[in-house]
Amino acid sequence: MCGIVGYTGEQAALPILLEALKRLEYRGYDSAGVVVLDGELTLHKAKGEIRELENVLPDLPGTLGIGHTRWATHGAPSQHNAHPFVDCTGKLALAHNGIIENYGVHKEALLAKGHKFTSETDTEVVLHLVEDAYEGNLEEALRAVLSRIEGAYAFALTHADEPRKLVVARRDSPLVLGLGTGENLFASDVPALLRTTSKVLYLMDGELAVLTPEEVRIQAPDGSAVDRKPEVVTWDVEDAERGGFPHFMLKEIFEQPEVIHATLLGRLSDFENLEILRGADRVQLVACGTSYHAALVGKYILEEIAGIPASAELASEYRYAARSDGKPLVVCISQSGETADTIGAAREAKRRGSRTLAVTNYVDSSLTREVDESLYTRAGLEIGVAATKTFTAQLVALYILALRLGILRGTLTPDEARKWTEEIRALPRAVQAVVDNAPAIEALAREFSQVRDMFFIGRNVNFPMAMEGAHKMKEISYVHAEGYAAGELKHGALALITKETPVVALLPQDHTYQKMIGNVGEVSARGAPVVAIGYEGDEELEKYVDATIRVPWVRSIYSPVVNVVALQLLAYYTARERGCSIDKPRNLAKTVTVE
Numbered sequence: 001m002c003g004i005v006g007y008t009g010e011q012a013a014l015p016i017l018l019e020a021l022k023r024l025e026y027r028g029y030d031s032a033g034v035v036v037l038d039g040e041l042t043l044h045k046a047k048g049e050i051r052e053l054e055n056v057l058p059d060l061p062g063t064l065g066i067g068h069t070r071w072a073t074h075g076a077p078s079q080h081n082a083h084p085f086v087d088c089t090g091k092l093a094l095a096h097n098g099i100i101e102n103y104g105v106h107k108e109a110l111l112a113k114g115h116k117f118t119s120e121t122d123t124e125v126v127l128h129l130v131e132d133a134y135e136g137n138l139e140e141a142l143r144a145v146l147s148r149i150e151g152a153y154a155f156a157l158t159h160a161d162e163p164r165k166l167v168v169a170r171r172d173s174p175l176v177l178g179l180g181t182g183e184n185l186f187a188s189d190v191p192a193l194l195r196t197t198s199k200v201l202y203l204m205d206g207e208l209a210v211l212t213p214e215e216v217r218i219q220a221p222d223g224s225a226v227d228r229k230p231e232v233v234t235w236d237v238e239d240a241e242r243g244g245f246p247h248f249m250l251k252e253i254f255e256q257p258e259v260i261h262a263t264l265l266g267r268l269s270d271f272e273n274l275e276i277l278r279g280a281d282r283v284q285l286v287a288c289g290t291s292y293h294a295a296l297v298g299k300y301i302l303e304e305i306a307g308i309p310a311s312a313e314l315a316s317e318y319r320y321a322a323r324s325d326g327k328p329l330v331v332c333i334s335q336s337g338e339t340a341d342t343i344g345a346a347r348e349a350k351r352r353g354s355r356t357l358a359v360t361n362y363v364d365s366s367l368t369r370e371v372d373e374s375l376y377t378r379a380g381l382e383i384g385v386a387a388t389k390t391f392t393a394q395l396v397a398l399y400i401l402a403l404r405l406g407i408l409r410g411t412l413t414p415d416e417a418r419k420w421t422e423e424i425r426a427l428p429r430a431v432q433a434v435v436d437n438a439p440a441i442e443a444l445a446r447e448f449s450q451v452r453d454m455f456f457i458g459r460n461v462n463f464p465m466a467m468e469g470a471h472k473m474k475e476i477s478y479v480h481a482e483g484y485a486a487g488e489l490k491h492g493a494l495a496l497i498t499k500e501t502p503v504v505a506l507l508p509q510d511h512t513y514q515k516m517i518g519n520v521g522e523v524s525a526r527g528a529p530v531v532a533i534g535y536e537g538d539e540e541l542e543k544y545v546d547a548t549i550r551v552p553w554v555r556s557i558y559s560p561v562v563n564v565v566a567l568q569l570l571a572y573y574t575a576r577e578r579g580c581s582i583d584k585p586r587n588l589a590k591t592v593t594v595e
Contacts, residue, residue, distance in 0.1 A: 009183020
């Protein structure tokens with residue numbers, strides 16, 4: 001997930017590009033760059049955040065330019081891998097959000113023709129393909145290339161021989177066009193546009209657009225003209241930073257379909273070339289807080305998909321536990337990569353002779369420097385203290401890890417791997433369906449907003465989700481909540497169940513379903529109101545519960561992905577009804593950097 005911007009008009013482009021890039025930095029922050037056209041193309045790039053780019057920029061007077069803030073996919077974060085890129089002629093520039101899956105074949109052919117590559121990225125292949133196709137019309141050259149590439153993209157291009165023109169195209173990556181007077185611009189998201197205009201056009205999948213200061217022309221995939229009425233954004237800039245949402249947490253919950261898609265991009269075709277996985281016969285997942293709940297789910301994922309023994313441990317406990325036999329692969333999970341206990345656990349694992357892998361959202365974080373390899377989630381910047389989209393991205397990364405291990409170990413056949421892959425690719429649509437059901441969850445939250453205590457119960461892979469649901473409820477709404485393995489209720493928790501303690505039961509139709517129905521009966525018999533999170537089409541469910549939150553059917557091992565979104569929304573709306581400080585809950589920080 002990267003951010004791209006572009007401007008053509010009468011004003012100096014550079015200040016507009018930089019302002020827009022800062023509002024897109026949540027989409028990527030490991031490097032950035034700009035190209036400004038003033039007779040010729042001038043390119044400046046820097047590793048790190050936007051401020052690092054600003055530190056090296058001279059005054060550039062041109063009135064057309066494109067910019068990019070990067071979240072690394074192909075090629076490590078570095079200045080030479082930063083976008084935009086300029087072709088062999090020095091006249092064509094391109095920036096890209098997405099991933100090109102068939103870049104390898106094209107790169108070999110381009111090298112054979114004498115093209116010079118300056119980076120390790122997949123993006124540069126498209127640049128040189130357009131260079132070869134260019135015969136004086138940039139949109140025609142790009143259209144000729146689009147039919148030859150596979151993957152997801154939002155492209156931005158400019159050519160010195162057409163000095164007032166920007167050309168953009170998209171497939172599976174967002175792009176918004178901003179309409180001004182004597183100026184037009186584009187960006188990956190609306191907030192980047194609002195300092196200049198509030199009038200926008202949303203580019204749709206497969207479409208291409210041409211921007212000049214005087215006009216914006218949209219073309220359908222077949223090249224025909226598209227007539228679309230602009231929309232007026234009514235948010236102010238402060239609202240726009242939250243995407244028009246009242247809180248960052250809600251915005252980040254709603255971003256999860258895109259985050260899942262971004263985390264999957266390119267990963268399922270090659271399953272990541274992580275050599276440290278070879279020969280692994282056991283996995284220890286180590287984490288804290290919400291990431292620990294991802295680790296608990298990861299144990300089930302790894303055992304079911306890869307057939308490998310796995311365990312999950314709290315990082316704060318792992319560091320001081322006695323040394324275990326053998327040298328398992330140790331997977332350290334941290335959204336920030338700066339969690340002190342998890343970093344300490346990675347060091348301890350290395351001291352014990354284990355190979356180590358980080359699953360984290362931040363390139364070049366402290367954790368990544370302590371481990372042998374890293375598997376990056378692509379959730380973008382998360383502002384809300386309560387982890388939402390980063391948790392979901394961690395689950396997706398663990399599915400990817402399990403697939404890779406299953407293939408290496410021979411426990412998955414190619415046909416089985418393809419089936420798993422197809423089902424994982426469907427997860428963004430399933431999560432979108434849960435997000436679309438937010439009004440029903442909001443209404444339900446009002447009924448329980450004044451309770452003092454709640455219980456969350458689940459079995460198997462949804463036992464950790466019960467813990468995560470309770471965790472979210474208490475950290476932002478301050479309702480006392482407990483997550484339980486449903487079969488453990490009789491061992492003490494039933495003593496606390498009354499008509500004043502709602503119970504949220506996770507009830508996918510899996511091999512634990514009938515046992516869960518029995519557990520629901522146990523709490524219902526004590527008068528507790530029961531809210532079920534269950535599959536669409538489960539007609540039996542409402543016989544046993546007081547209310548139901550419906551989620552799409554997915555294979556049970558994937559049910560945490562849809563269930564957690566419902567749990568996040570339930571916690572969010574409960575906290576809002578209670579008037580809590582949702583993005584910054586009391587006593588909590590986003591990253592715990594001390595023990």
